[in-house]
Amino acid sequence: MTNPKNHGRVKAIVALRLLEVVRERDLPAELLEQENPARTIPRRLGLSDVIDRQIRAYKDDVRKGVHLTDQGIRDLFTLVNRRPDSDEIFSDTGREIVNVYFPFRWGQIFPESIQYMFARTYLARHMKHLFGRRIFNFAEGPLNVEVQDLFLRGSDPEDSACYLISGICHRILEQIGHTSVEVSHTLCQARGDDRCRWDGSIIPLTEE
Ligand SMILES: [Zn+2]
Incomplete structure (x- = not known):
């Protein structure tokens, strides 16, 4: 697995969270489902050993403020893309990498239009922070985001890196509106x- 460093613009936290999500999904359910644990467990643990080592390396990068190159992050994404559950992995990762702290339930205080305004502001800020550049435009609508040639996407037509953006939008809206x-x-x-x-919307709570 590559661990390209320096001169990049992508925060290492993106790679770290991605591998943490992968690790969480692989253990322990898969271990338990194996028909012959004696044979498969050592192989699985070997694999998780590699991931654990890489997670430690990325944690180091996060601490030191190291940035990853576009190619480096794409290589990592390509590896994850080979998995049948890559959509969910990217979506979960997107939710994990943004943590917006709202001290009170803004969804109960502000009208929707204000919540969307906050969401757009936080989304723009977080994306720039994580990826080191502005990567999308807002389209007409409450939370509508457009990107041409998302740099995170590889050449594979089955690429599911887009789900990372879905996860980020989802998390921000969810945390604002509660x-x-x-x-x-x-x-x-x-x-x-x-x-x-991507089209995001808040689903209003219906009073019982
Ligand atoms: Zn897409």
């Missing part, structure tokens, strides 16, 4: 569209 939200990836270059687009 309520259910929905984020759809409505256009995707992997599906032949000319750009990628």
